[in-house]
Amino acid sequence: MTEIIDGNAVASEIRSEISGCVETLTEAxxxxxxxxxxxxxxxxxxxxxxxxxxxxxxxxxxxxxxxxxxxxxxxxxxxxxxxxxxxxxxxxxxxxxxxxxxxxxxxxxxxxxxxxxxxxxxxxxxxRLVAGDARFKPCTPHGVQKLLEAYEIDTEGADAVVVGRSDIVGKPLANLLIQKAPQGNATTTVCHSRTDDLAAKTSTADIVIAAAGVPELIDGSMLKEGATVIDVGVNRVDADTDKGYKLVGDVDYESAKSVAGAITPVPGGVGPMTRAMLLYNTVAAASDHHDIEIELP
Known part of the structure; x- marks a missing residue:
């Protein structure tokens, strides 16, 4: 049975813990x-x-x-x-x-x-992020790490493929995954629009993170049985709906779900985590500036 990674639930838990940190700062x-x-x-x-x-x-x-x-x-x-x-x-x-x-x-x-x-x-x-001494981790990559942690998906020694090389997601996430740190230690390959035979790279990966901004670029035939699939993409495509469109990820969800061991939906996967980690970084910034110790999640 494929596990559906619920970003809304994980983000809600993180926001609750952040609220406690805010209370600590407010009391100070x-x-x-x-x-x-x-x-x-x-x-x-x-x-x-x-x-x-x-x-x-x-x-x-x-x-x-x-x-x-x-x-x-x-x-x-x-x-x-x-x-x-x-x-x-x-x-x-x-x-x-x-x-x-x-x-x-x-x-x-x-x-x-x-x-x-x-x-x-x-x-x-x-x-500082590349050097392994991050002040702030970018929100979406950090959110992906938190999802993997919440669902006990081990990155250590795993083969991970990041599809996308943006400054916002692809590059920082690849850097985080290779670092000698929790939710790191993965053998990481970065693919992009110029990659030859993308399926050859994704089909052997334990973890596939899709962040290319291309609707349904990756389908189930391109995945290893039991792989973890994290879909960062949010794309509007024409559809017979009241709005005239629907939101889809960079992964063809239905075909990928039949193969993956765990997968994020779109919406409701990575998006809520990005917003939660922005709150996380803001509270961390206040804590650092005023030298007040807090326990962030």
């Missing part, structure tokens, strides 16, 4: 603060930021939201980041990507104080 006179900055009129981005703010309210984090018109000068965004960097009530800063074309995305990431970079994208934090 510190309320963790997360600032979200939106410079877009994309409905998906607006919804995602709104959900993050709701998450903050749920666990007791002070949510600060700033909206900037998409056609505003880039200087307005950088001035906002500078102000939030200097604000002692703000412990984490998240600029919702993508930003408009006239704004340099890499410059935006570099402008955020590394100690408040709860996405873990600043070059300093990327370097």
């Amino acid at each position: 006179g510190v309320t963790p603060g997360l600032a979200t900055v939106l410079m877009s009129d994309d409905p998906a981005s607006e919804t995602y930021v709104s959900m993050k703010q709701q998450d903050c309210e749920e666990v007791g984090i002070n949510g600060i939201h700033v909206e900037i018109e998409p056609d505003a000068p880039s200087e307005e965004l950088f001035e906002t980041i500078d102000r939030l960097n200097d604000d002692p009530e703000v412990h984490g800063i998240l600029v919702q990507l993508p930003v408009p074309d006239h704004v340099d995305k890499r410059a935006v990431i570099r402008a955020i104080d590394p100690a408040k970079d709860v996405d873990g994208f600043h070059p300093e934090n990327v370097g």
Whole structure:
């Protein structure tokens, strides 16, 4: 029987423990603060930021939201980041990507104080992650690790294939999986759009993590019997529904489920974990800044 990995349930448990950490900080006179900055009129981005703010309210984090018109000068965004960097009530800063074309995305990431970079994208934090001394693990890769831990899926000595090489998921996750640390020690292969014969790589893997952004790229015929399948992809495809579309992952769920030993659904798998780990990083940032000891999950 294939085990369905329930990201909603694991994320709920983590949020509950984070709430306890927030109480500890509050009793010490510190309320963790997360600032979200939106410079877009994309409905998906607006919804995602709104959900993050709701998450903050749920666990007791002070949510600060700033909206900037998409056609505003880039200087307005950088001035906002500078102000939030200097604000002692703000412990984490998240600029919702993508930003408009006239704004340099890499410059935006570099402008955020590394100690408040709860996405873990600043070059300093990327370097620390690669060196095995992470200040913040990027939210989605960290969430994947927590799912594997919750379902007692051992990565040590396992053959893992990461399909996707983005700065947000593929690269940091591959780095985490190879590290000499819990939820690490895997023999890890990174595949991508230029990989020849992708099925030859995935079909021998104990763990397959799909993060290529291609709808249903991987099906059951490309998997080893009993493999663990973590589907990071969230893609809209046309469908005969009220909305005119449905959400699918990078994995053909039905065919993969008949082969996999454990699999994440879409939605309800990795997505809730990404949001939970953002709260985790914000609380960790507040704890580090004020040198208050807490026990994060």
